[in-house]
Amino acid sequence: MFIVGLTGGIASGKSSVTKMLTQLGVDVIDGDLVAREVVKPGMKALELMRQRLGEDVILESGEMDRKRVADIIFNDPSKRQLVNSIIHPQIYKYIFRQLFVYLLTLRQFVVLDLPLLYESGKMRQYMSQIIVVKCSREQQIQRLMQRNDYTEEECISRIDSQMSLDEKCLLADIVIDNSQDLIHTD
Numbered sequence: 001m002f003i004v005g006l007t008g009g010i011a012s013g014k015s016s017v018t019k020m021l022t023q024l025g026v027d028v029i030d031g032d033l034v035a036r037e038v039v040k041p042g043m044k045a046l047e048l049m050r051q052r053l054g055e056d057v058i059l060e061s062g063e064m065d066r067k068r069v070a071d072i073i074f075n076d077p078s079k080r081q082l083v084n085s086i087i088h089p090q091i092y093k094y095i096f097r098q099l100f101v102y103l104l105t106l107r108q109f110v111v112l113d114l115p116l117l118y119e120s121g122k123m124r125q126y127m128s129q130i131i132v133v134k135c136s137r138e139q140q141i142q143r144l145m146q147r148n149d150y151t152e153e154e155c156i157s158r159i160d161s162q163m164s165l166d167e168k169c170l171l172a173d174i175v176i177d178n179s180q181d182l183i184h185t186d
């Protein structure tokens, strides 16, 4: 099976590109969606989060407090590592199960949208090719402010918690430039 990794910076346009691919009939596994699945109530990752980070990261409803966890991840590098070490193994397990289903159903081609493909490293070895979706840092900030209502400071802490987009572009097999209108994305 040909597995294409798709990555980039926060808000550089990965989901916009995968949306176009899905419309063309390509199978896409969305890492952010998987990350949501593995912390649902009753899942191992959520229990580990409770044990290692305390009840503060759990809402009354029993769900993970995403805002609180985001505050931790994007402002405290050592705690970010801790959260990653809890959630990422569960994300990979889930993805491998999904890939296995694709294998059994004889799919030839799948795209894996993983924001932290280069940062976490583990999945890189399974990729036949890696695509990086890029735009400028200013565009990331502007798009994040518009989409999520974040302050400029919040945008910067998120962008700086990841490997720089320039560095990712140097490592990529293919770079998709998403700095123009989506219709011009090439």
Ligand SMILES: CC(C)(COP(=O)(O)OP(=O)(O)OC[C@H]1O[C@@H](n2cnc3c(N)ncnc32)[C@H](O)[C@@H]1O)[C@@H](O)C(=O)NCCC(=O)NCCS
Pocket (backbone or CB within 6 Å): 009, 010, 011, 031, 032, 035, 065, 066, 067, 069, 070, 073, 080, 083, 084, 087, 088, 091, 114, 115, 116, 161, 162
């Ligand atoms: C921090 C959380 C709660 C924020 O949730 P929220 O709904 O606000 O944002 P969402 O999940 O859509 O993520 C938005 C973007 O943030 C960036 N991001 C998320 N987690 C991380 C991280 N650990 N390190 C750096 N950037 C990250 C990615 O670019 C991602 O696309 C959530 O992202 C999370 O659970 N992160 C830990 C799991 C993870 O590493 N996911 C991303 C890789 S698959």
Ligand SMILES: Nc1ncnc2c1ncn2[C@@H]1O[C@H](COP(=O)(O)OP(=O)(O)OP(=O)(O)O)[C@@H](O)[C@H]1O
Pocket (backbone or CB within 6 Å): 008, 009, 010, 011, 012, 013, 014, 015, 016, 017, 032, 115, 143, 144, 147, 178, 179, 180, 181, 182, 183, 185
């Ligand atoms: N070429 C573009 N021109 C203008 N706005 C865009 C363009 N591409 C994407 N956007 C907008 O920028 C925001 C971020 O795009 P998108 O969600 O595709 O990025 P992402 O890389 O998947 O983000 P994340 O890292 O948070 O998952 C969205 O609101 C999207 O509509």
